[in-house]
Amino acid sequence: xxxxxxxxxxxxxxxxxxxxxxxxxxxxxxxxxxxxxxxxxxxxxxxxxxxxxxxxxxxxxxxxxxxxxxxxxxxxxxxxxxxxxxxxxxxxxxxxxxxxxxxxxxxxxxxxxxxxxxxxxxxxxxxxxxxxxxxxxxxxxxxxxxxxxxxxxxxxxxxxxxxxxxxxxxxxxxxxxxxxxxxxxxxxxxxxxxxxxxxxxxxxxxxxxxxxxxxxxxxxxxxxxxxxxxxxxxxxxxxxxxxxxxxxxxxxxxxxxxxxxxxxxxxxxxxxxxxxxxxxxxxxxxxxxxxxxxxxxxxxxxxxxxxxxxxxxxxxxxxxxxxxxxxxxxxxxxxxxxxxxxxxxxxxxxxxxxxxxxxxxxxxxxxxxxxxxxxxxxxxxxxxxxxxxxxxxxxxxxxxxxxxxxxxxxxxxxxxxxxxxxxxxxxxxxxxxxxxxxxxxxxxxxxxxxxxxxxxxxxxxxxxxxxxxxx
Numbered sequence: 001x002x003x004x005x006x007x008x009x010x011x012x013x014x015x016x017x018x019x020x021x022x023x024x025x026x027x028x029x030x031x032x033x034x035x036x037x038x039x040x041x042x043x044x045x046x047x048x049x050x051x052x053x054x055x056x057x058x059x060x061x062x063x064x065x066x067x068x069x070x071x072x073x074x075x076x077x078x079x080x081x082x083x084x085x086x087x088x089x090x091x092x093x094x095x096x097x098x099x100x101x102x103x104x105x106x107x108x109x110x111x112x113x114x115x116x117x118x119x120x121x122x123x124x125x126x127x128x129x130x131x132x133x134x135x136x137x138x139x140x141x142x143x144x145x146x147x148x149x150x151x152x153x154x155x156x157x158x159x160x161x162x163x164x165x166x167x168x169x170x171x172x173x174x175x176x177x178x179x180x181x182x183x184x185x186x187x188x189x190x191x192x193x194x195x196x197x198x199x200x201x202x203x204x205x206x207x208x209x210x211x212x213x214x215x216x217x218x219x220x221x222x223x224x225x226x227x228x229x230x231x232x233x234x235x236x237x238x239x240x241x242x243x244x245x246x247x248x249x250x251x252x253x254x255x256x257x258x259x260x261x262x263x264x265x266x267x268x269x270x271x272x273x274x275x276x277x278x279x280x281x282x283x284x285x286x287x288x289x290x291x292x293x294x295x296x297x298x299x300x301x302x303x304x305x306x307x308x309x310x311x312x313x314x315x316x317x318x319x320x321x322x323x324x325x326x327x328x329x330x331x332x333x334x335x336x337x338x339x340x341x342x343x344x345x346x347x348x349x350x351x352x353x354x355x356x357x358x359x360x361x362x363x364x365x366x367x368x369x370x371x372x373x374x375x376x377x378x379x380x381x382x383x384x385x386x387x388x389x390x391x392x393x394x395x396x397x398x399x400x401x402x403x404x405x406x407x408x409x410x411x412x413x414x415x416x417x418x419x420x421x422x423x424x425x426x427x428x429x430x431x432x433x434x435x436x437x438x439x440x441x442x443x444x445x446x447x448x449x450x451x452x453x454x455x456x457x458x459x460x461x462x463x464x465x466x467x468x469x470x471x
Contacts, residue, residue, distance in 0.1 A: 003158075006102040007169070008176035010053045010147060012287050013100060014040045015180045017057025017145060021117060024058065031117060042173075042186040042210075046164050049151050051107075056144040059116040065125045065135055069100055069112060104129040106163050107149035113138050114145040170210055179215040179286035186210055215286055217260035217307060221248070233262045236281075237305045241265045244357055247306075247342050251334060255327040259335060261306035267360050271303065278302035280335075283309035296332045300368025300380060301339050303361045308335070336379075343383055347396070355394055358385050366445045370452035377452050384449060386439040387419060389432065395439075397456045405435055410462040411455075413439040415447055427464045438464060 018038045025033035043052040060068060103110055108128060115122035122140035127133035140146075152160045162168045166188060173184055187205050194202040216224060216232050230242045243262035250258045261280070270276045278299070279292030286309060297304055312327050347354040358365075365384055369377045385394040390403075400411060412431050416422035422440045431438055441447055450461050462469060 003102075003105045004172055005176065006106055007053075007163075007172045008287060009099050009102045011040060011173070011177045011180060011184060014053060014055035014057060014145070015182055017055050017059070018182045019057075021056075021058040021143070024117070039183045039185055040180070042169060042184065044164050044166060044169065044186075049153075049164065051149045051151060051163055051169070052146060053149075054144065054146045056142065059119075059143045059145055060114040060123075061116040061119045062121070062123045062135060064116065065112065065114060065123055069125050069127075069133070101129075103147075103149055106151060106160055108152050109150040111148040111150075112145060113140055113148075115140045115143050117143050173210040175291075176288045178211045178288075179213065179218075179283070180211055181213055181286065183209040183213065184211045215283075215307075215309060217248070217258045217309060218286070229260070229262075232260075233305070236307075237262070237264075239264060243305075244353060245342065245346065247338060249334075249338055255310065255312050255330045257308055257310035257312070257331050259306060259308045259331075259338075261304055261335070261339065263304060263357060263361075265356075265360075267303065276302075280304070281307040282313070283307060284313040285309070285311055289313065293328075295328060296335055298332075298336055298368065298376070299371065300364055300376065301336065303364060304339055340379060340383070347383065355385075358394065363443055363445055366443065366449040370445070370448040374452035374454075381453050381456065386413070386441065386446065388437055389423075389428070389440060390437040397453070400437060400439065401457050401459055403437065404459070408434075408436050409459065411439065411459050412436055412462050412464050413441055413450055414464040415441040418442060425465065427469065431464050431469075 018040070021031070021033055022035070022038060025031045038056055041052075041054045043054070044050075045052070110127055110129075112125040113122060114125075122138045123135055124138040125133055125135050149163075151163050152158075154160050166186070169186065170188070173186075177184060185207050188208045190204050190206065191201055192204050194200045216228060226246065229246045229248075233239065233243045233246075234241075242265060244265040245263035247261040247263070248259070249261075259280075268276065277292050277294070278297050279290075279294040280296045281288060282290040282293040282296065293308070296308060308331060310327065310331060313325070343354070343357075346357070362385065365380050369380050369384060382396060382398060385396055386400075387393070388395040388400065397411070414422045414425060414428055416425070419440055419442065422428060422438075422442070428438060439450075441450065453461070455461065
C-alpha cells in the first residue's frame with residue numbers, strides 16, 4: 001500500500017552489496033577496497049523518465065542475477081499464476097516478499113546491469129514485470145550494480161512523477177535510509193545568487209551526500225552530548241522545546257536492540273484528541289520499517305517519543321506480522337519497564353522535574369491505572385500523585401500513608417471541581433479536625449483511579465463526602 005518504500009528496499013540491497021564487498025576485502029588479500037570508494041548514487045533523468053540507483057558493491061554474476069531477481073519472473077508471472085489451482089489465492093509480490101520487486105509499483109520497466117567481483121563479464125537483466133525477463137552480456141568496466149527504473153506515466157489516481165523530483169527523493173532517503181552506513185550521493189540543484197545588484201539567480205548543480213550515515217543511538221555515550229540528543233529530538237519530532245527526559249538503552253540477549261526515548265516537556269497540541277497517534281519509530285539495522293509502531297508503547301506511556309533499532313527484525317515484514325512478532329513483544333515489555341523505572345528514579349531524585357512532568361501527563365498515568373479493569377494498577381500506583389490538604393502540594397500514595405498519624409486506618413479523599421470548592425465542604429472540616437490528611441481529587445479521572453487501586457498498603461480509601469463515614 002505504500003509505494004514510497006521501493007527506494008528504501010533498493011538502497012538496502014545496495015548497502016548489503018557494499019557490506020559484502022567490504023567484509024570480503026578484510027578476509028581476502030586479493031580483494032582490495034578503499035572505504036571511500038564504497039557508495040550508493042542516485043541519478044534522475046526527467047527527459048528519459050528514469051531513476052537510477054548505482055552501487056559500487058560486490059555485484060552479481062549471471063547466475064546470481066537469475067536466482068536473486070528471477071524468482072517471480074522466471075517462468076513469467078502469468079505462467080506462475082496459471083500453474084496454481086483455483087483454490088490458491090496468492091498475491092505474487094506478497095508471496096515472495098517485497099524487496100526488489102517493490103520497484104514495479106512505480107516503474108513499468110527495470111534494467112539491472114551488474115558486474116561481479118568474481119567475474120570478468122557483466123550482464124544486464126531486464127524485465128517489464130509481467131512477461132518474464134531477459135539476461136544478456138553487457139559492457140561495464142567497474143564492479144557493482146546499476147538499476148535503472150523507468151518510472152510509470154502519471155494517472156488520475158497516481159502522481160508517479162514525484163519519484164523524478166529531487167526534493168521528494170531527498171525526503172524519502174532522509175525518512176527511510178538516513179542511517180545507511182554508506183554515503184548515498186545525488187546531484188542536487190541549488191538556486192544561488194549570481195548578481196546581487198541585478199537580483200539575478202542561477203541554478204548550480206553539485207553532488208551531495210543525502211544521508212547522515214551513523215544513527216545517534218548507535219554512537220557510544222562518550223561521543224554524544226545531551227545537546228546532540230536534544231537537537232536530534234527537536235529536529236525529528238518537530239518540537240521547539242528540549243525534552244524533559246532522555247532515556248537511552250542498549251539490550252543484548254534473546255532480542256538485541258538499541259533505543260533512544262524522550263519524555264517531552266509539554267503535551268503535543270493534539271495529545272488529548274482522537275487525531276493523536278502514539279508509537280516509536282521502528283528501525284531494522286538502521287533502516288526505518290515503521291514510522292509509528294504503536295505496539296511498542298502502552299497507552300499510559302503514549303506521550304513518549306523515540307526510536308527503537310533491532311538487528312533481530314526483518315525489513316520485509318508487514319504490520320500484521322509485526323503485531324504477532326515475539327521479538328517485538330519482548331522489546332515492548334522491556335521498554336515499558338525501562339520508562340517506568342526512569343520515572344520512579346525521577347520522582348525520587350528530581351522531584352521538581354517529576355512534578356512538572358506529572359502536571360502535564362499525570363492524567364494519562366491515572367487513566368492507565370483504571371483502564372483494562374485495573375490490570376496495570378500495580379505498575380503505576382506509585383507514580384500517581386494527588387493534592388494533599390495538609391501539605392498543600394502533590395504527594396504520592398506512599399508519602400500519604402507514611403505520614404498517617406497513629407490511629408488512622410483509612411486513606412481519606414474528597415472530590416470537587418477545585419481545591420477551593422473542596423475546602424468549603426463541611427465534611428472536610430470534620431476530617432481535618434482529627435488531624436487527618438485528605439487527598440483532593442480535582443481531575444475527572446481521579447475517582448476512577450482511586451476506585452481501581454481500592455487500597456494501598458492495606459489501607460482502604462474512604463470518601464469524605466460519603467454520609468456513612470465513621471470517624
